[in-house]
Amino acid sequence: MPAATPQHDRDILLSNFESFRTEIDDYNDRRERLIKASRDVTNLSKKVIFLLHRIALEDDETSYSRAAKRGVSKLREVQDIYAGLTHELVGDRFWRFQRQVSPGLQEYIEALSFAHYLQHGTLIPFEAYFPLTVSDYLLGLSDLTGELMRFAISGLSSHKGGRAKATQVCAFVRACKADFEQYTPFVPDLRKKQAVTGQSLEKIEDAAYTIVVRSSEYDLPPEILDHIVAQSISMFSDRSHKRARAFEDGSDDDDS
Template sequence: MQNTAQNFAYTSLIYFHVYQGGYGRTCHSRRGRPDKRRDGNKPKPVVGDRGKAILESIDDDSLVIQSFRRYGAELDAKHDKHERIVKHSRDITIESKRIIFLLHTLDRESKEATVLKDAEARISKLTTTHFKAIAQELDGEDPYQYSKAYTSGMQEFIEAVTFYHYLKSNVLESWINIQKDFVYNVGESTNEQDGAEIKAFDENKQEKECTPEESAIETSSQKSHITTLLIPTDYFLGVGDLTGELMRKCINNLGSGNIEGCYQTSAFVREIYKGFLSIGNVAKEMSRKVYTLRQSLSKMENACYTIHVRGSEIPKHMLADVLSSSHDDMMDEDEGFY
């Protein structure tokens, strides 16, 4: 105990010498303020003779030093895992944007089957590669600690998936169905020895009380799948981004003369807007998403209004040009909700 306390005292002295410049003092200018270099960097720490002697006399086998090294290794492993997940998220974002661009080319019925089939294959590839890799990284970890690392890629993927299902069947894919696609099966045991131990434990678990080691074996045997967590907030934010793509699709339908599709898309986005109003501000970005959603809905409603009032005056092939040239001034507040 005496050696441990002495080593801890040495570590504290090292902190003051290295990080405080010696007994808590730093370099000061004439006015009493900390001295700053012209390049904006902080002054380098000053290690005196006593500090150097303490550094040389540190026992590497002390419990304090070993604890700090273990903490450092854990933090390095966590940061490395975070960076690997961020890289997967970037790849997911890029591929999801490409899928959305592909779905916007679906303007003719002759291309519908080919485009949807290609989009489905690319969505399935994302699910079985990058998202599975994220699930493997999150195996045994708290997924909420790493949720910010892949939230941008998840939102972009939700936008692509929901856009695909809308074009395919005119429905909004639910959070539950998407979460099911992020569940992956894994082997029940790593080798034959583990399987034999698990089998022997199952035969004898009724005869004697379980030990912690046996409980761990049973838990690992029962775990037959890994999951990439889809947080409901990411689903809501991804659906909010979907409305922008639906607004573009609505205007494109006017350019191709599909007036009925414009009315249908506008009604679909209106139902999404009602749902967002019932949810409330459950996330930091929710208010911005709702504001953008309302702008997109207003553009679609103005387009439908123009078609209904002046549709007989404007040729179908000129509807998109007329609507794009008109100024959008109908953004009054809805007193029923604000």
């Protein structure tokens, strides 16, 4: 057997490095495509959430249903994006690139579950809609509680029946927080999001408390009572904003 020459060894080494370079370039290109797609999904989902808030707060009986239908229709653009990414995430690639895909998935789940809540008043079921990881499902639903807080408080000041809806949302968010707690040891980042959910729940509970107090103070027609509650909620929102800013300033001081 002839001895290997230096040139032969060099050719083998270059061939190996060419293979490594091709694999690394393929990885980086795929990673960039997935990051861009995830950002596109995030932006589209945020626009849908804004659309849901805007339509749902229109003062008529069909606003929730119309908002949900418009939202689901717009989210088909997101589904088309994911359909085009199927070949990028075959086999173990989904897990390899989950960090790049997960943010967009969570935002999409948040938007779709918000539309589902407006339509049905319930939590969107995992089995029927999401052939995805349970962690993305739970993290997306945790973000939903923040949107429900904004929906409830905004409805108090601008929507007939907002007081009753705020009470329903409060009970729903409270149940979500309690049910999700058991999964915090198993889902990274869920504990942090549970803390944010707790803050959202506190804001809704404070608003609901205001409703009860004002309702007991005044024996007035519902229309006038809605106006009084709206004024109280506006003052409450200002106080909450100031408390949050003071808390953040205090946290900054502690960190320094």
